[in-house]
Amino acid sequence: MEDKIEYNTKDKDDKSGNYEKICYMCRRPESKTGAMISMPGGIDICPDCIQKTFNSMQSMDMSKLSGITNIDDIKNIDLSSLNIPNMNVNPIPERARVKKRDKKRTEPLFTMKDVPAPHKIKEMLDEYVIGQDVAKKVISVAVYNHYKRIFLDKDKEGTRIEKSNILMIGPTGSGKTYLVKTLAKLLNVPLAIADATSLTEAGYIGDDIESVISKLLLSAGNDVERAECGIVFIDEIDKIAKKKNTNTRDVSGESVQQELLKLLEGSKVEVPVGTNQKNVLAPMETVNTDNILFICGGAFPALDDIIKERLQKNTSVGFNSELKDKYDNETDLYSKVTNEDIRKFGMIPEFIGRLPVICTLSKLDKDAFKKILTEPKNAILKQYKRLLELDEVELVFDDDATDYIAEQAMKKDTGARALRSIIEEFMLDIMYEIPKDKNIGRVIITRDYLEHKGAPNIVFRNV
Incomplete structure (x- = not known):
């Protein structure tokens, strides 16, 4: 079962040392800035910011600062004796606190014994999801290989295994989202479910692409190393298809596809911790998406018409001809989809190429x-x-x-x-x-x- 994320209070965090200190001014964690300097009121400031503040302070009792030649000397001073005016402390929310990276961790997060076999994953899914055997097999094998890929990735001398992102296509109500949600409950792996309808190009109203990784980081308890081994499901992916016959900038369509390319391929992105917005004073963390498995799902309405149009090109007149209404009552038409059909729907070729595994779900009878x-x-x-x-x-x-x-x-x-x-x-x-x-x-x-x-x-x- 998926781990339950619990967030400790500040007092508990300070005693256990599970979370890093965050600079009050620049919001960088202690792992990036070095040792923090604690100020009155529970404020932690990094050496860079305290140096800037120290140079600009005019209201201090300067007699108490005699003999200070560098920033390290300030640690020996009782800061409570300085006449520092009260500051409006904006505490960092518990959900936005950054977990310390365990430098002494020598064992991997999991071993091959922890990798469930594909048939075991499918058996668990069968207890909750009816039908869609092909989709369940594809998902089971993808998750199984995802675990093995991360485990074998540490072997620098061996063959590097590339990840296989998945594109799920099926009519509405066929069980795409429910299948992934059930998988999240059954497997002990961080999983984030995002909605593509809220994504827009950077700089416009809406969620940035990096908000998808922020949700994954939150589901992993702000543990970056564990989040880099997780799975991301982007629902309603068909809603970011290219808009046809538009004279305005497509900030929620083709532009989103182009910005998703770097995440699907694998890159290092800086994401805010505990929030989807970059313009707030929240700590930033760098997450490598190279080992994150992406599953994109969508209903793709009107895609069946594109498939029919392609299949009916061979219709002719004669004894061996195919009727134009041959595929009108086809219940499993999505299984005949090709990359060309998806491109005509509005997905750019670069995006399709980064989702090599196409998984189709049939209509329910x-x-x-x-x-x-x-x-x-x-x-x-x-x-x-x-x-x-x-x-x-x-x-x-x-x-x-x-x-x-x-x-x-x-x-x-x-x-x-x-x-x-x-x-x-x-x-x-x-x-x-x-x-x-x-x-x-x-x-x-x-x-x-x-x-x-x-x-x-x-x-x-x-x-």
Whole structure:
């Protein structure tokens, strides 16, 4: 399971020494500035800033500073005896404190024994995610190789293994985000989930590209070394496609793709700790993205039309010709996608080249909807059964009722997200009426009740 991040208070941090001191003026950590000088009021200032401050102080009692020839001599003075005016201290938030790097760490963060095999990862995903076997295999192998790549990267004499970033393509509600979120719960690896819709080019309103790495650093407890071995999932990646027929600067489309190139390829970037904004007084840390695995996912609406157009180019007239409507009812059309189709959608070639593994998710059918309702550990029907168990009432769904729910979900064409909206609608009256009568022991949901042709079957307790 993913580690729970706990942030210590300042007093605890000072005693345990887990976090670095941050310069009050320049916001650099102690690992970059050297030993800090502690000032009254809990302020820490680096030697560079204290030298500048020392040269410009005019209101001090200069008699107490006689004999000082360099900055090191100030450490021997009782700073509380100086007439320094009170300062408005702006304490650093706990979430923005930088963990000290353990210079004595000789063992790696993990060994090959800690690397779960792909089939083990898939077995864990199968307990929560229904279907999408191909996608689960691709994700399992990618994470497995990601661990091994970091472990073998320390071998300078061996062959260097390049990382394989993943592009997940699938219709809405097919389980892209849920698949990665479930992976985060099952694996002990820092994982950050970012939304591409909020990203803009540097200098414009919105989040910078480096905010993605800031979220990963936060999920790793501000431990840079651990964050450099993490995974980043960028959702809604299709929203940064190039805008067509525009006369203005595309600050949230092609420009974002171009700035993402350096992160996907691997580079050292400076990111603020504990915040997404660079213009605040927050400590900065350098993170190397070379060992970070990037997974990008998106629904790519209208991509199926581009695929159909390419497949229908070979249509002709004759006995062996292919009909133009051959692919209209194709449920797994995304599996036929190529890099050329993605480029026509609006992704630049340089961006596609840095995502060599393309993982497609198929559209859910009726059988998949029925399994989603009942089989996963946190299935929707199990959640409602658990809610009524608190009222000592058993909730039962017959087969015809689950068939009806699956049929209605397919009509909505919004994937698995439609299931909860459908169930919420007919469960409203039940959840409202059941607590009124303490003699109700069981409620059976039937198809007639869902079709508004009758009431649910209620079984009373034997009194």
